[in-house]
Amino acid sequence: xxxxxxxxxxxxxxxxxxxxxxxxxxxxxxxxxxxxxxxxxxxxxxxxxxxxxxxxxxxxxxxxxxxxxxxxxxxxxxxxxxxxxxxxxxxxxxxxxxxxxxxxxxxxxxxxxxxxxxxxxxxxxxxxxxxxxxxxx
Amino acid sequence: xxxxxxxxxxxxxxxxxxxxxxxxxxxxxxxxxxxxxxxxxxxxxxxxxxxxxxxxxxxxxxxxxxxxxxxxxxxxxxxxxxxxxxxxxxxxxxxxxxxxxxxxxxxxxxxxxxxxxxxxxxxxxxxxxxxxxx
Numbered sequence: 564x565x566x567x568x569x570x571x572x573x574x575x576x577x578x579x580x581x582x583x584x585x586x587x588x589x590x591x592x593x594x595x596x597x598x599x600x601x602x603x604x605x606x607x608x609x610x611x612x613x614x615x616x617x618x619x620x621x622x623x624x625x626x627x628x629x630x631x632x633x634x635x636x637x638x639x640x641x642x643x644x645x646x647x648x649x650x651x652x653x654x655x656x657x658x659x660x661x662x663x664x665x666x667x668x669x670x671x672x673x674x675x676x677x678x679x680x681x682x683x684x685x686x687x688x689x690x691x692x693x694x695x696x697x698x699x700x
Numbered sequence: 701x702x703x704x705x706x707x708x709x710x711x712x713x714x715x716x717x718x719x720x721x722x723x724x725x726x727x728x729x730x731x732x733x734x735x736x737x738x739x740x741x742x743x744x745x746x747x748x749x750x751x752x753x754x755x756x757x758x759x760x761x762x763x764x765x766x767x768x769x770x771x772x773x774x775x776x777x778x779x780x781x782x783x784x785x786x787x788x789x790x791x792x793x794x795x796x797x798x799x800x801x802x803x804x805x806x807x808x809x810x811x812x813x814x815x816x817x818x819x820x821x822x823x824x825x826x827x828x829x830x831x832x833x834x
Contacts (some may be wrong), residue, residue: 580755591755593762658756660701691706692761 565682566622567610570632572641574649575602576657600644605662606687607636609670613679623679635669659688663696671698702817703758704747707768709777712739713793737780742795743822744772744802750814759814767812771805795823799831807833 578595579588588596595601609632613622640649645657655661663686674681687693714737715729725733732738746768750758775785781793787801803819810816816833823829 578756591757591760656756658752660703660752660758661756663701664752693704694758695702695704697701 564614564622565610565612567608568625568628568632570607570609570629570637571604572607572637573602573604574640574643574645575600576645576652577601578656578658580656600646603688605640606693607632607666608683608685608687609666609674609681610683610685611674611679612682623674628674631670631673635673636666659686659692659694660696662686663694667696667698701751701758702747702749703814704745705761705764705768707744707746707773708741709744709773710739710741711776711779711781712737713781714738715792715794717792737782740823742776742798744768745820746806747817747820748812748814749817753813759812763812767806772802775805776802795821795827795829799829803831803833 576595577598577600578592579585579598580591583591585596585598609628611623611628615622643649645652645662647653649657651665652661655665663684666686667681667684670684671681682697684696685693686696713732714734715732716725717728720728746764748759748764752758779785781788781798785793785801787804788797791797791801799819799821802821803816806819807816818830818832820828820830
């Protein structure tokens with residue numbers, strides 16, 4: 564069975580590779596490369612796979628899941644400038660892809676346990692753009 | 701890893717097949733068979749699959765947008781699906797047919813490094829059609 568929990572955070576970022584010229588960054592990232600940054604209301608959907616526990620009837624304790632999402636994602640990223648305030652985006656371009664991979668990295672170990680695993684991270688940058696990441700294949 | 705980008709276009713259509721009588725068409729398609737057609741604001745989700753390149757992206761948003769604009773939006777937006785789209789000539793332009801047409805228009809000579817994974821089209825918020833790319 565799949566369980567999906569949603570969380571939101573708002574953050575600013577710049578998509579630019581410091582080793583590239585401004586012209587190349589604009590060619591690759593468009594206005595996302597504007598040097599002073601811009602922001603999004605990110606929406607995160609975390610999907611967990613497992614079977615309901617025979618005693619509690621739950622795949623995962625939703626209160627614990629909320630705490631994990633708060634600790635690992637919302638608290639460190641909400642109302643922050645990702646490039647300046649959230650590791651590893653001081654040295655990794657915070658594209659939607661890379662932010663989703665980092666969220667997966669932060670969550671997988673805390674969620675995975677006997678019979679339960681993190682299945683998918685879906686990250687909406689806007690209502691019209693999202694990525695899905697299911698771990699390294 | 702997959703990336704999904706959402707696009708919108710508005711188009712008109714009428715559902716009617718020559719294989720059935722006028723009466724049978726009215727019964728089968730209901731209001732969708734009304735003689736002068738009607739329209740929808742279609743929502744198209746295009747999903748591609750790949751690994752991030754050195755830019756940290758699996759696909760260039762500009763390249764994907766340009767491709768969908770050229771092959772789909774420019775041809776379908778504010779057009780009549782029955783009369784204006786050669787691939788739909790003689791085809792009942794259900795959203796199923798539309799999904800097949802759009803998948804084929806995109807997958808033919810697909811120019812991007814990320815693989816086309818699927819298209820998903822909403823005719824209205826209540827009717828959604830999804831087709832995996834071949």
